[in-house]
Amino acid sequence: MGSMHTMKRWNVDILLSEETTEESARTWCxxxxxxxxxxxxxxHGMARKHPADEDVPEIGDELAVSRALADLARQLRQVAAEDISDHTGTPWRP
Structure with a gap:
């Protein structure tokens, strides 16, 4: 019996927005x-820039995106844990 190879593609869409006031700037993702x-x-993720910080927008983007992806990963683990529990009757803690 030969092996079967299946591919799936899941797309992650990243949306960034920046909110700037006189006191600070926030990047939301x-x-x-x-x-x-x-x-x-x-x-969801957020990064805050203090007025004293050097203005390097990429840093806020990178931090906000990494936090949003970490949040996404946490939710995905939770979904997997619920699926395992539903199918096996045994709770699984990621």
Missing amino acids: EAGLDSEDGSSLRG
Whole structure:
């Protein structure tokens, strides 16, 4: 019996927005995951820039995106844990 190879593609959509006031700047990120079965998750992250910090926008972007992806990963682990529990009757803690 030969092996079977299946590929799936899940796309993560990254949305960044910046909010600037006189006191500070904040970068907000939403990371959206839409899988082929129609389920979707949204992770959120934020980075804050202090007025004294050097203005390097990429740093805020990178931090906000990394936090949103971490949030997304946490939610995905939770979904997996619930699925394992539903199918095996045994709780699984990621």
